[in-house]
Amino acid sequence: xxxxxxxxxxPRPFLKWAGGKGRLIEQYHAYFPPQIxxxxxxxxxxxxxxxxxxxRCHQAVLADLNAELVNVYCCVRDDVETLIDLLQVHxxxxxxxxxxxxxxxxxxxxxxxxxxxLVYLNKTCFNGLxxxxxxxxxxVPMGRYQKPKVCDAETLRHASAALQQTxxxxxxxxxxxxxxxxxxxxxxxxxxxxPISATSSFTRYNRYGFQAADQQRLHQTFAQLAHRGVxxxxxxxxxxxxxxxxxxFYIHQIQASRAINCKAKRRGKISELVITSYxxxxx
Numbered sequence: 179x180x181x182x183x184x185x186x187x188x189p190r191p192f193l194k195w196a197g198g199k200g201r202l203i204e205q206y207h208a209y210f211p212p213q214i215x216x217x218x219x220x221x222x223x224x225x226x227x228x229x230x231x232x233x234r235c236h237q238a239v240l241a242d243l244n245a246e247l248v249n250v251y252c253c254v255r256d257d258v259e260t261l262i263d264l265l266q267v268h269x270x271x272x273x274x275x276x277x278x279x280x281x282x283x284x285x286x287x288x289x290x291x292x293x294x295x296l297v298y299l300n301k302t303c304f305n306g307l308x309x310x311x312x313x314x315x316x317x318v319p320m321g322r323y324q325k326p327k328v329c330d331a332e333t334l335r336h337a338s339a340a341l342q343q344t345x346x347x348x349x350x351x352x353x354x355x356x357x358x359x360x361x362x363x364x365x366x367x368x369x370x371x372x373p374i375s376a377t378s379s380f381t382r383y384n385r386y387g388f389q390a391a392d393q394q395r396l397h398q399t400f401a402q403l404a405h406r407g408v409x410x411x412x413x414x415x416x417x418x419x420x421x422x423x424x425x426x427f428y429i430h431q432i433q434a435s436r437a438i439n440c441k442a443k444r445r446g447k448i449s450e451l452v453i454t455s456y457x458x459x460x461x
Contacts, residue, residue, distance in 0.1 A: 189232060189340040192254065192333045193297065194306025195224030199368065199413070202450075203230050205432045209452050211409045215362040220351040221369050222247065225337075232340040239357055241349045244308075246296050248348045253293035254334060255341035262331045264294035269328035277302055277320045301328045352399055358408045365403055367412040369396055371450075374417045390419070397423045404455035416449040428454045 191200060199206070203226060210231065217235040219228050222242040232238065242248050253261050268280070281299060286292045296316075300306055303318040311317045347353075351367070358365050370388035396412075403410045404427070414420045416431060430452045 187336055189229040189336040190333060191224040191226050191229060192330060192337050193224050193250070193300050195300075196305075196307055197368065197371065198224035199226040200224070202413075202432065202434055203227070206452065209411060209430060209454055209458050211364050211411075211456065214364045214409075216358070216364070218354055218358050218363060218365040219368070220349070220354050220365070221367060222251070223368060225251070227366050227368070228344075229337065229340055236343075238344040239347070240344050241347045241351075241353065243348065243350055245348045246292060247308075248346055249289050250293040250296050251341060251346050253290045254338050255344065255346065257290050258334050258338035260290050261294055261297070262329060262334055264290060265297060265329035265334075268294060268298040269326075272298075272302060272326065272328060274320060281316060281318075298328050302326045351396060355399060355402060358403055359406060361407045361409060363403075364409045365411070367396065367400065367410070369393070369412075369414065371413075371415040372417055372420050374415050393420070393423065400424070400427075400453075400455070408455070410455040412453045414451050414453065416451045420451060420453075424451075424453045428457055430454070430458065 191198060206227070214231060214234050215236050217228065217231060217238040218241075219225070219238070220241045222228070222240045225240070228238060228240060240251065268276075277299075280295055283295065286295060299316060299318070300308065302321060302323060304321040306321075307318050309316070309318050351369070354365060357363075369392075372390070372393050393414075400410050400412060412424075421429065431449050432452055433447050434450045435447060
């Protein structure tokens with residue numbers, strides 16, 4: 179049972195995730211619908227938008243194609259104290275050899291052990307990057323952290339409290355069409371971004387990748403939801419392909435920080451798109 183928590187504390191992501199939206203939340207405020215009854219997020223990732231909106235939602239359905247990531251969220255929701263205990267062990271044992279031993283481990287029997295392994299690797303790997311090889315095995319090298327905070331018990335407990343009224347599922351994004359049916363639904367899509375150049379692509383965070391054809395299928399899903407009156411919002415890169423794909427909807431530009439690049443000088447501000455199915459009245 180999760181301990182009683184101070185209601186004024188806003189939950190926040192407990193994982194580092196490529197493309198995480200924690201730093202963009204303030205810019206996103208103007209684009210969220212004023213009323214949200216049922217919230218849906220088919221590309222869950224680090225969950226920054228969900229955690230930010232969780233107090234406003236009566237129900238939430240969260241999904242991701244990554245089964246191990248979904249398992250982590252289920253364990254945070256359902257068995258957070260066991261997860262915290264396991265993470266404390268990982269934190270106490272962390273070193274170079276321990277990291278690579280954990281990375282090389284095969285299938286773990288317990289869902290909570292699997293969840294603790296993923297959180298541990300996420301907190302100690304290079305840049306918090308999640309990447310799989312063609313066999314579906316995590317293959318990111320260890321990061322250079324002096325004292326990584328593997329076990330952040332307070333953040334995990336607040337995340338667990340926010341997740342209590344959620345449905346979690348491992349599913350591809352078109353399954354949203356089975357669940358979001360009316361203007362009471364708000365869907366937020368945060369897919370792998372379409373590359374703006376030949377060297378900027380990071381669509382293969384798992385073995386499946388996300389290509390132009392997937393972006394087109396996502397657009398079709400967006401359009402079907404909008405036709406039903408569902409409130410839909412999507413983030414993506416600011417490039418001609420995406421601009422043209424969503425030309426019949428409301429396209430907004432924001433400034434984001436590029437955080438993942440092997441060369442520090444290439445990290446910085448870059449224009450991104452927020453696309454909505456509804457008009458936005460900015461203050």
